Amino acid sequence: xAEFGPKQRVGGMAAPESxxxxxxxxxxxxxxxxxxxxxxxxxxxxxxxxxASAQRLVSLCLAEQLITFRLEHPIAACMELASxxxxxxxxxxxxxxxxxxxxxxxxxxxAERAANxxxxxxxxxxxxxxxxxxxxxxxxxVERVSPIDCPNHQIVSLVGNISTDGSASFFDTVxxxxxxxRARHYPMPLPFLMSSKNERDQMLxxxxxxxxxxxxxxxxxxxxxxxxMDQSAQVHVDGFVSRxxxxxxxxxxxxxxxxxxxxxxEGRVIAGGINDRLTSxxxxxxxxxxxxxxxxxRAKVAAIRAALKGRLINGLITDEATAGxxxx
Amino acid sequence: xAEFGPKQRVGGMAAPESxxxxxxxxxxxxxxxxxxxxxxxxxxxxxxxxxASAQRLVSLCLAEQLITFRLEHPIAACMELASxxxxxxxxxxxxxxxxxxxxxxxxxxxAERAANxxxxxxxxxxxxxxxxxxxxxxxxxVERVSPIDCPNHQIVSLVGNISTDGSASFFDTVxxxxxxxRARHYPMPLPFLMSSKNERDQMLxxxxxxxxxxxxxxxxxxxxxxxxMDQSAQVHVDGFVSRxxxxxxxxxxxxxxxxxxxxxxEGRVIAGGINDRLTSxxxxxxxxxxxxxxxxxRAKVAAIRAALKGRLINGLITDEATAGxxxx
DNA sequence: CAAATTTCTGGGCTATTGCTCAATTGATGA
DNA sequence: TCATCAATTGAGCAATAGCCCAGAAATTTG
Numbered sequence: 001x002a003e004f005g006p007k008q009r010v011g012g013m014a015a016p017e018s019x020x021x022x023x024x025x026x027x028x029x030x031x032x033x034x035x036x037x038x039x040x041x042x043x044x045x046x047x048x049x050x051x052a053s054a055q056r057l058v059s060l061c062l063a064e065q066l067i068t069f070r071l072e073h074p075i076a077a078c079m080e081l082a083s084x085x086x087x088x089x090x091x092x093x094x095x096x097x098x099x100x101x102x103x104x105x106x107x108x109x110x111a112e113r114a115a116n117x118x119x120x121x122x123x124x125x126x127x128x129x130x131x132x133x134x135x136x137x138x139x140x141x142v143e144r145v146s147p148i149d150c151p152n153h154q155i156v157s158l159v160g161n162i163s164t165d166g167s168a169s170f171f172d173t174v175x176x177x178x179x180x181x182r183a184r185h186y187p188m189p190l191p192f193l194m195s196s197k198n199e200r201d202q203m204l205x206x207x208x209x210x211x212x213x214x215x216x217x218x219x220x221x222x223x224x225x226x227x228x229m230d231q232s233a234q235v236h237v238d239g240f241v242s243r244x245x246x247x248x249x250x251x252x253x254x255x256x257x258x259x260x261x262x263x264x265x266e267g268r269v270i271a272g273g274i275n276d277r278l279t280s281x282x283x284x285x286x287x288x289x290x291x292x293x294x295x296x297x298r299a300k301v302a303a304i305r306a307a308l309k310g311r312l313i314n315g316l317i318t319d320e321a322t323a324g325x326x327x328x
Numbered sequence: 329x330a331e332f333g334p335k336q337r338v339g340g341m342a343a344p345e346s347x348x349x350x351x352x353x354x355x356x357x358x359x360x361x362x363x364x365x366x367x368x369x370x371x372x373x374x375x376x377x378x379x380a381s382a383q384r385l386v387s388l389c390l391a392e393q394l395i396t397f398r399l400e401h402p403i404a405a406c407m408e409l410a411s412x413x414x415x416x417x418x419x420x421x422x423x424x425x426x427x428x429x430x431x432x433x434x435x436x437x438x439a440e441r442a443a444n445x446x447x448x449x450x451x452x453x454x455x456x457x458x459x460x461x462x463x464x465x466x467x468x469x470v471e472r473v474s475p476i477d478c479p480n481h482q483i484v485s486l487v488g489n490i491s492t493d494g495s496a497s498f499f500d501t502v503x504x505x506x507x508x509x510r511a512r513h514y515p516m517p518l519p520f521l522m523s524s525k526n527e528r529d530q531m532l533x534x535x536x537x538x539x540x541x542x543x544x545x546x547x548x549x550x551x552x553x554x555x556x557m558d559q560s561a562q563v564h565v566d567g568f569v570s571r572x573x574x575x576x577x578x579x580x581x582x583x584x585x586x587x588x589x590x591x592x593x594e595g596r597v598i599a600g601g602i603n604d605r606l607t608s609x610x611x612x613x614x615x616x617x618x619x620x621x622x623x624x625x626r627a628k629v630a631a632i633r634a635a636l637k638g639r640l641i642n643g644l645i646t647d648e649a650t651a652g653x654x655x656x
Numbered sequence: 657c658a659a660a661t662t663t664c665t666g667g668g669c670t671a672t673t674g675c676t677c678a679a680t681t682g683a684t685g686a
Numbered sequence: 687t688c689a690t691c692a693a694t695t696g697a698g699c700a701a702t703a704g705c706c707c708a709g710a711a712a713t714t715t716g
Contacts, residue, residue: 027401034397035404036411039672048448050696055674066401069362073355073394076363083364120376368703378666383704660715666708673702680695686688 022057023064029054030061074098074320081323085316088327089308092290093117093315096323105297110317111140114223114294118145121221122181127152128220130183131281132173133259134159135225135234137294137317142177153183156216158224159259160190160279186212190279192240192260197276204279216281219289224313226295228303229254229262241274249273256303258283258293258312265302267310286311293317301325351392357382358389402426402648409651413644416655417636420618421445421643424651433625438645439468442551442622446473449549450509455480456548458511459609460501461587462487463553463562465622465645470505481511484544486552486587488518488607514540518607520568520588525604532607544609547617552641554623556631557582557590569602577601584631586611586621586640593630595638614639621645629653 025047032038032046044054061067071079078096086094097109114137121128122145130153132138157174178185190209194200203209227234229249235241235257241249252273253264259280263269269283284291292315295304305326307313318326353375360366360374372382389395399407406424414422425437442465449456450473458481460466485502506513518537522528531537555562557577563569563585569577580601581592587608591597597611612619620643623632633654635641646654 023401024403027399027403028407030401031399031404031407035399035407040674041672048444051673052675052696053694056694059674061399067397067399069395070398071355071359071363071389071395073351073358075352075355076359079356079359079363116376367701369701379703380666380705381664384665387704658716660713662713663711665710667706669704669706671702671704673700675700676698678695678697680693682691682693684689684691686690 022060023066026057026060026064027066029057030067033058033061034067078320078323081320081327084327085308085323089311089316091308091314091316093292095317097317097319099296099319099321107137107140107294107296109319110137110294110296111144113317114138114141114292115144117221117292118142118177118223119148122148122150122153122183125152127154129154129156129215129218130177131156131158131216131219131222132177133222133224135227135294137296138223138225139173139176141223141294142173142180145177145180147180150181150183153181154186154215155181155183156186156212156219157188158216158219158222158281160188160192162189162191186215188212188216188279188281192235192279193245193274194277194279200277200279213281222287222289222291224258224291224293226293226300226303226307226313227257228300229256230299232299233257235260245274249275255306256300258307261312263306263310263312265306265309267306267308267312269310269312283312287314290315296322298322298325350388351394354385354388354392355394357385358395361386361389362395406648406651409648409655412655413636413651417639417644419636419642419644421620423645425645425647427624427647427649435465435468435622435624437647438465438622438624439472441645442466442469442620443472445549445620446470446505446551447476450476450478450481450511453480455482457482457484457543457546458505459484459486459544459547459550460505461550461552463555463622465624466551466553467501467504469551469622470501470508473505473508475508478509478511481509482514482543483509483511484514484540484547485516486544486547486550486609488516488520490517490519514543516540516544516607516609520563520607521573521602522605522607528605528607541609550615550617550619552586552619552621554621554628554631554635554641555585556628557584558627560627561585563588573602577603583634584628586635589640591634591638591640593634593637595634595636595640597638597640611640615642618643624650626650626653 028047029043032043033040040054040058041051044051047054075098078098082094082096085091095113097113100106100109118130118141121130132155155174155178161172172187174185174187190203194203204213229246233246236243236246249262249270252270254262254270255265256263260278261269261280261283262273262275269275269285291313293307293313294317296319301322304318308316357371357375360371361368368382368386369379372379375382403426406426410422410424413419423441425441428434428437446458446469449458460483483502483506489500500515502513502515518531522531532541561574564571564574577590577598580598582590582598583593584591588606589597589608589611590601590603597603597613619641621632621635621641622645624647629650632646636644
């Protein structure tokens with residue numbers, strides 16, 4: 001677009017000036033609209049232009065960032081973090097709740113949110129399959145779901161809930177949720193880990209198990225916890241994984257786990273180690289059904305970041321402090 | 329409204345909590361609306377409430393000042409000042425233009441605005457009587473009115489425009505404006521001051537003069553300058569008022585003048601002095617027809633403030649620096 | 657524990673806003 | 687000077703927001 005000097009100069013002189021007075025008017029209009037609270041009609045009369053032009057000026061004021069909004073509330077930071085996480089990791093869902101300064105590790109806030117999602121999903125008319133994973137937050141969420149009658153939905157476990165000692169009760173989140181909702185439910189009557197890959201593979205071929213797995217694979221909503229793989233890993237603390245097994249996974253690069261599947265810092269599910277003997281439903285990579293991870297705490301930051309990177313989850317519920325750490 | 333302790337306590341426990349979560353939601357809604365740019369419908373879905381409730385939350389966010397608007401533009405300060413002046417002095421009209429840092433005393437900005445008002449008034453269909461006073465700003469405004477054909481309107485002078493030496497041209501703003509608009513016009517063929525009260529009163533009884541005065545008294549819009557009454561008073565500089573007369577008025581408390589009528593710091597028109605010999609159209613106190621004063625400059629602050637206090641004008645055009653000084 | 661009162665919710669209506677399109681205006685170049 | 691082009695304008699319409707009212711839920715009172 002080569003142009004003559006004079007032309008450019010004229011443009012250069014004229015445009016900024018008209019531009020400037022236009023921005024002045026836009027600022028005026030914006031002030032009258034947002035601060036004085038006038039309607040665009042009134043502004044049009046005050047500025048002696050048509051209403052359409054007044055609307056354009058208000059738009060311009062916004063587009064040129066002449067006016068900015070400032071939200072004086074703790075929630076604002078949470079919304080901001082959620083928005084950034086959503087953009088950065090292409091999440092379908094993201095919620096950041098304020099961190100309780102008194103108990104920074106409490107799952108109460110995120111459990112509340114997760115319970116909210118569960119409830120609204122279960123209240124829907126459309127028959128839905130809800131799959132539940134491991135994690136304190138998931139258990140707490142289930143406890144907070146208020147009893148509703150929704151027999152059209154199905155609830156299925158993503159993870160074997162027979163502990164090494166055979167007790168199932170504490171980890172039977174599926175059962176707890178089904179109690180409250182009277183939905184059809186499919187617990188996973190399997191140990192978390194089998195003793196060998198072969199044994200695992202055999203187990204999974206058993207018909208009732210295969211059926212549960214088929215239901216789980218079709219789940220519309222997966223709600224899972226995200227565990228870190230360090231010495232205080234929940235899977236170890238709860239006795240599902242021995243110290244040696246844990247160390248082995250850490251050697252293989254594991255930083256976190258979702259329903260038992262250990263993954264490295266890039267979010268790649270690790271081949272080998274206990275993953276070979278795990279009975280949990282496989283992860284979709286990248287996640288297709290809405291798969292919401294719920295986790296808080298400094299210790300889980302690396303695990304959360306990896307799970308997001310690897311697209312093991314496409315939804316996240318966390319708190320402000322954790323979200324900030326994941327991003328920062 | 330004496331109430332039982334327990335009641336209050338219960339209320340005291342419940343209200344703040346629900347209040348808090350309600351404000352949280354309001355903040356969320358406000359964020360989504362103003363910052364993320366969602367519609368209220370979308371917000372309703374996101375927050376799992378009806379659209380009506382979403383609207384309430386957004387309103388609440390505004391009402392509770394959770395969100396504030398900030399206009400990053402020099403105009404913002406002007407709008408703010410204008411708004412405060414308007415409220416404080418019950419003005420029907422107020423405009424504050426940015427101060428040109430290069431020429432803080434230039435009347436260009438306010439003349440532009442005043443010209444704007446004149447033009448839009450004269451462009452109107454309704455037959456209107458426009459009365460013009462003294463002052464640089466008024467003259468400059470007239471010069472900036474673009475030629476339009478509006479024979480339905482009338483233009484009248486508020487002040488005698490025969491100078492002591494008999495020349496009228498420079499101060500004949502009425503004639504200049506009439507040239508550009510072809511409106512009927514009524515100059516005031518009188519000296520600014522007569523030599524005595526008696527002579528003035530006789531003069532005003534002359535039929536053609538009385539007729540002009542009758543038209544002027546019915547003016548729909550009065551555009552006047554505001555002069556300070558100090559040693560550099562325009563009425564003195566222009567030779568209408570002698571040094572002695574000026575000092576006399578200052579002794580009587582004069583701080584300013586509008587179309588020659590000197591008034592004190594409270595905006596009361598002074599009885600006696602040159603006011604007795606003035607041929608100008610009397611001021612309406614308080615102003616009823618739209619009476620717009622146009623003035624800028626540090627020196628005029630006291631005069632402007634007084635004119636506003638005394639309701640000698642109900643409209644004001646000034647610049648940012650002057651407006652700030654008037655308020656401060 | 658039931659009745660009364662207050663507060664809150666969502667439907668539906670109206671005002672306001674955002675946007676598209678045709679027409680006009682003003683600028684540019686032959 | 688006139689034709690051409692881009693920018694801007696205002697009318698009209700569809701989407702959005704604001705608000706009132708009846709009904710529901712929660713809370714308080716007797």
